[in-house]
Amino acid sequence: MFTGIVQGTAEVLSIVEKTNFRTHIVKLPAEMMPGLALGASVAHNGCCLTVTRVDGEQVSFDLMKETLRITNLGELESGDKVNVERAAKFSDEIGGHLMSGHIMTTAEICKIINSENNREIWFKPQDAEVMKFILRKGYIGIDGISLTVGDVTKSKFCVHLIPETLARTTLGEKKLGQRVNIEIDPQTQAIVETVERVLAQREAALLAEAESPAEQ
Known part of the structure; x- marks a missing residue:
């Protein structure tokens, strides 16, 4: 989960194209590096990505075909910047609102x-x-x-x-x-x-009642 309070911007240093996915190598702000490990979650422009490699301040993330299709991350080029936020901890202040990192x-x-x-x-x-x-x-x-x-x-x-x-x-x-x-x-x-579902059920019930044979 994330809070929507962006912790900084990160430059995309390079992009490695592969079959049906790509790897982004970005330079994270130094203050975001402590404790960062393989498997950690970092939001890029709000999209939750997983750390696949850490080399100093250069961090790699793999982006699958669906991620590239549904988000703006597939449009990025080397030199572009993205908003970044590490996953929230239980002790963090929720200054924004809880976000899943799943782009609609x-x-x-x-x-x-x-x-x-x-x-x-x-x-x-x-x-x-x-x-x-x-x-x-x-x-x-x-x-x-x-x-x-x-x-x-x-x-x-x-x-x-x-x-x-x-x-x-x-x-x-x-x-x-x-x-x-x-x-x-x-x-x-x-x-x-929920409201849509309740209204649909009510409409279906009223329709069924209207179409049922009248009681003798």
């Missing part, structure tokens, strides 16, 4: 509005179905960052970013048309899906 879809940046000490970014999810889980003032994970949803339309939503978030994460460098990873708040997803 990506979203395209479709509008950027700059104002003094603030930036408003609008996103259009690739999978329109996830919009039912995105609620005004609800939580959402964007490239591994725990953020609060601003306004919401039928097909888009926005977030408001303070200078600290822009400086500490890759969102400060994002441009129109680029894609970000989206993780939906699991509690919101569970509530919405």
Whole structure:
């Protein structure tokens, strides 16, 4: 599990292409290295990856075909940076919201509005179905960052970013048309899906009652 509080950015030093997967070698911030071992979990742009090799500050991660397909990690090139966070411990402060590191879809940046000490970014999810889980003032994970949803339309939503978030994460460098990873708040997803299931069962029961023969 992760908290959505990005601990830094890491540069992708090299990418090794293999059959149906690839290996990313990144340079993690020095403060993230103590205790890092093979098998540890580190989120890259919100996607949970497993450490496969540690060589000083150079750390390797394997990305499977499905990960490359469903996230923006497959678009990375050497020299690019990713938001990184090590897995949370029980003693950690949850400054954001609990995140699993499992990306549901990506979203395209479709509008950027700059104002003094603030930036408003609008996103259009690739999978329109996830919009039912995105609620005004609800939580959402964007490239591994725990953020609060601003306004919401039928097909888009926005977030408001303070200078600290822009400086500490890759969102400060994002441009129109680029894609970000989206993780939906699991509690919101569970509530919405439960309500949908209950309403569907109620509708099915009413339909069955209406179609049944009248009692004599």
